[in-house]
Amino acid sequence: MKFLLIALLLVFTVSCAQEKKPILGDTPFQKELNAEYKDATTSPLKKKDREHFEGLVFFAFDSAFVVTASIERTPDSKWFKMKTTTDRLSQERVYGILNFELKGTAYQLELYQGQELMTKEGFEDYLFLPFLDNTNGDSTYGGGRYIDLSIPEGDTLIVDFNTAYNPYCAYNEKYSCPIVPRRNYLDTDVTAGVKKFHKSEE
Known part of the structure; x- marks a missing residue:
């Protein structure tokens, strides 16, 4: 009986270890x-x-997609209603314009600040960088991707495209996701960050 209990315990332990994958x-x-x-x-x-x-x-990490961008701050920019994938409108403003080079080519992107998030603890310095590129709809989500950033002390900011991620609505349509403004389109292949997600069959 004692042997049986030990055997069962070992089976349970091995089973749990197999279920808990790294x-x-x-x-x-x-x-x-x-x-x-x-x-x-x-x-x-x-x-x-x-x-x-x-x-x-x-995508495999690529240091070529880690860039130092200069910021042209736009302190007088007006709040506007950014469209989302639902009827909700997100109150945003252009915090500044990012200027950077990616593989030898110069680009600009608008950097946004959300009015609602500014009031939430831990998000006071949060900045939102949505972008489109030539991989969308092919190897990446068709609606573009996002990067999370924070307000820097100086006039430069490290932008790591390896941290680009999909909007939640790429996984579940119940979420309301800001639609990437067309002006934030990069005419290049950003082969960094999260790839397109393939959902399970219904």
């Missing part, structure tokens, strides 16, 4: 995002997608 990812950003999406309390995934979720698919 979080996948080659960088801290990738591991953090995969952990968030695997956790039912923080994941935007539908239940059927989360049940089979092993990790998001990322």
